[in-house]
Amino acid sequence: MQTAEARGELRLVVNGTQRHVLARPAATLLEVLRDDLALTGTKLGCGTGTCGCCAVLVDGVARLSCLTLAATVEGARVRTIEGVAGPAGLHPLQEALVAAGATQCGFCTPGIVMTALALLEEHRDPSEDTVREALSGNLCRCTGYVKIVEAVRNAAATLRGLEPLPEATK
Amino acid sequence: MRTAPAATAPAQEVVRARRHAHDPEAGARLIGARVPLVDSVDKVTGRAVYTDDLRLPGLAHGVFVRSPRAHARIVAIEVDRARSVPGVVAVLTGLDEVRVPGVPAAGRIGDRRFGILPVSQDEVALPADKVRFVGEPVALVVAEDVLAAQAGAREVGIRWQDLETRSDPARGLEPVGEKIHPDVGKDGSDVHKVVEQSFGDVAAAFQDAALVLSGTYRFAGLTHGFTEPHAVIADYGADGRLTVWSATQVPHYLHRALAGVTGLPMHRIRVVRLQVGGGFGGKGEPLPHELAAAFAAIRIGRPVKVVLDREGVFYSGRGRHPTVLDMRLAVGADGRVRGLELDTVLDGGAFASFGVITTYYNGSLCTAPYRMPAFHYRGRRVYTNRVPSGAMRGHGGVNNRCALETLLDEAAQRLGLDPFDLRLRNLVEPDSRTVNGLRITSMGLGECLARVRAESRWDERFRRLPLGRGLGLGCGFFISGSNLPIHWDIDPARYPQSTVHLKLDLDGGVTVHTGAAEIGQGSDTVAAMVVAEVLGIGLDRVRVRSRDTDTAPFDLGSYSSRVTFMMGNAARRAAEELRGQLLSAAARRLGRDPARMVVSDGRVCDATRPQDGLSFDEAVKEAVSGHGALVARGTFVATPHHAGFKGAAAGTSPAYSMSAYVAEVEVDPETGLWRCRHVWAAHDCGRVLNRSAVEGQIEGAVHMGLGQVMGEELVYEGAALRNPRLLDYRIPTSLEMPGVTPILVETFDAEGPFGAKEAGEGPLIPVLPAVLNALYDAVGVRVRGLPVTPDRLYEAMVAAGGPSKPRGPARQVP
Helix, strand or coil: CCCCCCCEEEEEEECCEEEEEEECCCCEHHHHHHHHCCCCCCCCCCCCCCCCCCEEEECCEEEECCCCEHHHHCCCEEECHHHCCECCECCHHHHHHHHHCCCCCCCCHHHHHHHHHHHHHHCCCCCHHHHHHHCCCCCCCCCCCHHHHHHHHHHHHHHCCCCCCCHHHC | CCCCCCCCCCCCCCCCCCCCCCCCCCCCCCCCECCCCCCHHHHHHCCCCEHHHCCCCCCEEEEEEECCCCCEEEEEEECHHHHCCCCEEEEEECCCECCCCCCCCCCEHHHCCECCCCCCCCECCCCCCEECCCCCEEEEEEECCHHHHHHHHHCCEEEEEECCCCCCHHHHCCCCCCCCCCCCCCCCCCEEEEEEEEECCHHHHHHHCCEEEEEEEEECCCCCCCCCCCEEEEEECCCCCEEEEECCCCHHHHHHHHHHHHCCCHHHEEEECCECCCCCCCCCCCCHHHHHHHHHHHHHCCCEEEECCHHHHHHHCCECCCEEEEEEEEECCCCCEEEEEEEEEEEEECCCCCHHHHHHHHHHCCCCCECCCEEEEEEEEEECCCCCECCCCCCCCCHHHHHHHHHHHHHHHHHCCCHHHHHHCCECCCCEECCCCCEECCCCHHHHHHHHHHHCCHHHHCCCCCCCEEEEEEEEEEECCCCCCCCCCCCCCCCCCEEEEEEECCCCCEEEEECCCCCCCCHHHHHHHHHHHHHCCCHHHEEEECCECCCCCCECCCCCCCHHHHHHHHHHHHHHHHHHHHHHHHHHHHCCCHHHEEEECCEEEECCCCCCEEEHHHHHHHHHCCCCCEEEEEEECCCCCCCCCCCCCCCCCCCEEEEEEEEEEEECCCCCCEEEEEEEEEEEEECCCEHHHHHHHHHHHHHHHHHHHHCCCCCEECCEECCCCCCCCCCCCCCCCCEEEEEEEECCCCCCHHHCCCCCCHHHCCHHHHHHHHHHHHHCCCCCEECCCHHHHHHHHHHCCCCCCCCCCCCCCC
8 A cells, every 4th residue: 555665575474374465664563464454453552662552462472563664573473453362252361351341442452452461471370560560561541450450360360260359359 | 801790699509409200220230230341342352443443445644744833924835846746646735725516615724713612713624824833733635645645744845934932821911912813802912711700708708717828839731641543534425425434522513513614514414433542532622633634535535534643642632721720728717618719820722622611610610519608710711832722531620629629638737637527527518509509419528538538547547657658638529511512503401412312123122323422431331221221121132323423313422521411311211212112012912001011121011910021022023013113212401500690601510420539659758759559539420320430430530630640741842842752741551550449439319310420530630639638648748730740749848848747637546
């Protein structure tokens, strides 16, 4: 869609599918996802790496796609918000966010889901402080983070095969 | 300047609220539960579509050229080079005439005014004569893609003639050279609006008071900080219809403004709101990018998308006014408030926005939740060459409340009273009038105070924590919707501010049509819950269609915390009408008296013999036979109940939320670094409709209010905004967010839907003074202004001769 620059072929594995796109050399990963692959679940909030709305997983690591040149992740496995829920339904993290009422406007939610997924890969039982630290690069203006943090910890508990925290301990 | 007559509304007049009987809530038992927002699955899976996510065939992209000058006449705009950039389709400026087919010529874009308030139409989509602030849009370059539009925008040349720049509202109070808005105001100053009101015997109140306290408070300007940047797509088809998809809180007002500037009749304009990524007031009025996109679409006959970058969002502005506030408080030896005086100068920035309302609210929202026999207010809003100020969460009730609650804290200290006890001596009564005529009905502040006092263990800890740690109390109240609509072209006493339509057909699903704007606060969920509750069905049977002005009945939009109260009531009435149709059909089928029939848990049955009944689907089949789909309508009309003086309606509402918060802070006495550890937040929302949603509003409001205390600030160097970036405009992160204990107090408002009031804005208000009062308890200094950055707190401690723990009044604990 963009003009004025020669495009080069870019290969990515996006949500498990091989994708080849012709991208401008200066295209960001966010532009490739949104404009070339129509994966609009990943959001542009600031374009300067401050808000975290554009976070995706690149080879399992949470990255800000607005600051990532697409060419630098040639061949990588990219997971976006569209690749989180499976055919069987929502991921436990998504279930937990819904149940806790942790989404309001929802614009930050995709970035938070991806950031928290990366956290949950590393920590089976993250403390509240660990969750807050992990999400400190994700701006949410609606929720005050309270229910997001609660949901991430509940999801961790579910993933450990435990029951969610009882109401009284929240 | 106008001087208002003395109060015409007697204080403390007892007014009985209009009661309506709530029928037994056997229904679906949803009210008060924790209900996930109906759109939350879409939001956690990335399927929710926001305006920038919409792709249309033939879509062109628009990029603004913004003014580098603060106040300058436009001498000439050179667009030929921009037009010749590959991919550029059109360049629009305020000098252009855009002919709308079939509509009489209405002149240049720069002459077609709009503005959210009918009394202050001082904006245009693109200016023709001059610019008024750095960052103001001057031209819109439309191209096949964003990069081409950006390249074109760099080639637009503008010749300027600079005018005197005024960035200090104090300067604009005096006569100036060329006024920022030459046709506003009768004198030669930049003053936009003056409100002066006096109630009761103010002079006597201050003369007789045992204690008079005063202070000057300075509050920085703010931006809303919603995460989704402004975005709009406009399309004009050969059929002569204009469609505008926009991230707006107020589709109806945008609809009106589009008609006003294009000359198209409203019936040829369709406004569609997709998911909106937060608003907080910043998307609460028609804005230049929306109207410029419409002109561009009409010009080129193709859809045009304009998405502002984050810097552009800062320039779009409309945040909380930079405010200087002089307050005097008179208190008797008994701790009762005798009188309050307030003189406020509001920096309006370059345009009017909601500013007339802001100027009224800064006064009128001071007179509760405490009785005061005398009140004097002067508010002056002044245009400056800065980003336009407007309405932001807690509109007109935040900075003044912050000052008043900290003065009350000082008064308690001076009188040797506990801050709780001082407030308890002053509470307005339920079913009463304030000194300026506000009608107070349900009033739960007393219970809020009791709950938060206990939960925070105030009596054990206030004034007893070690140096550097402190507790503070702050209270507040807020409107549950502005009682009067903004436009009075239809009798406001008869015009429904909200209308809801329902459709129920053979599929057994109910479609709710409303124009109430879901912006993330959960209004679609409120609509669905209210309807499901009344009909006794699950939420899976209800779908809300709230996005499209072609199908939705008018609703004024999401501002002034009005939606739950007004749309909720309309939805309730519509659902009751629909339920009546179902009950009649079921009674007919069963051969019973309709008056004996009820809905309950997906059945329509005899009230006393639940086994005698039909399933919901059976009842629907009976009802639509020989009839077709059932439709029903409900409305909400606010009853005007304001006093007779000019401006008396400003601040009136069908009901008021009440809140009391305690904040706990921790300060490093050496450096001034501080943080808020916890907030106990008691809020009287009337009735909890959705528990997790109300908690979410409180938690989010604590976050936003704390941001204003900790460091959020629009920093100017002269007239130029220095920090139009999220990195430098410091919204608290998850690490700075304190623990929050939401305490939901229910007063069952007689006129609210199921008794509900509001939880959208009121919960922000007490945070600020609670934290300031806690800082005083921690280190013994008062900072009269916001934000309280660590350096400001440090300087205040130095000026006070060092940090110290204030002594007494602490309650004796047995």
